[in-house]
Amino acid sequence: MSRWSQYDTDEERLPDGMQRIGYDADTQTYTFRDTDGSTWESAPGNQYGQLHRVSSAAPHYGDDAHDATEPDASDEPVTSWRHDMMPLLNWFLLVGLFLLFIFWFIGGTTTKRVASPTTCPGSSSPYKIKLGDSCWAISEEHSITLEALRQQNQGLDCDKLAVGGTICIPGA
Template sequence: MGRWTQEDSDEARLPEGMERIGYDSDTGRYYFRDSDGSVWQGAQGAEFSEMTRVSDGESSRDQDVEAAPVRADGYQPLATDSNGRFRYIHGNTNAYRTIFPFFLFIGVVLLLVWRLIFAPALAPPKNPCPPHTTSYLVQPGDSCWAISQTHGCSLDDLKKLNTNVNCDSLMPGSTEYISALSSS
């Protein structure tokens, strides 16, 4: 902290009984209140400067809401309550409206990643067998005729259940379907 920082406070720079009560960023003016309740405004763009009276203390106490000075374009910069204090609106809700599409986009991307990567692994495995059939894992040296004879079904039934099977070259490790009624 600097050597003369105590001289930068409101108590050191403002007259006795005067307090800073607000700032209007549109006009660049600070507003002050003196001990009798009168509201004063500073020069535009200056933190401490010559002040001009905006309202009297007695007249502002009689009204429920004190009217702040009105600019030439009709804008009323600051509203005060019945005590003459400036109302403070918490936060800037427009900032959230501006950044909401960004967070919405991030949420959609995360849901898409979840759907494409994690959700298929969590789904229960589907039974690829048609109804009334069981699966058979082809072993090296098996043929369609050997599989049908081992499980007690006809070769035609085996070919009907496996429409895209090539009996001339069965691949070991592939799955073929056989009739469940004939294997029991």
């Protein structure tokens, strides 16, 4: 017959001063308390075996042997939920920037440039710019030079003619 049986007690299986204080059926972990008050847990599914520390004991006040401000070497760093959610935050940031770019692109292409009505001085006549017009095509259509058209309309940008805008055509 083997040395171990179902009838072994915690006193025989656990180190001195260690006692079982709980069991979590969801995670199948046993919880134990040490003589100094620290809490330990077993591996999921194991009643005995290797234990890991869950919390350390409360500091003893007036005890000069242990400084409460000095961390134990066995304490594991505690990570918060924010650390676990950081990749998800990055994903939402990328999606947000992508949507912002899409809305900017759509909104930027649908805006129309509305030119203010122009009053033409002297013998010049107003001309309403149509789709596909260019300064060269307008000057050829009205038999004037390109320089005369630019001189009559100071600040005219021939690369950005606003459809529906008005320019002045110099008279002959």
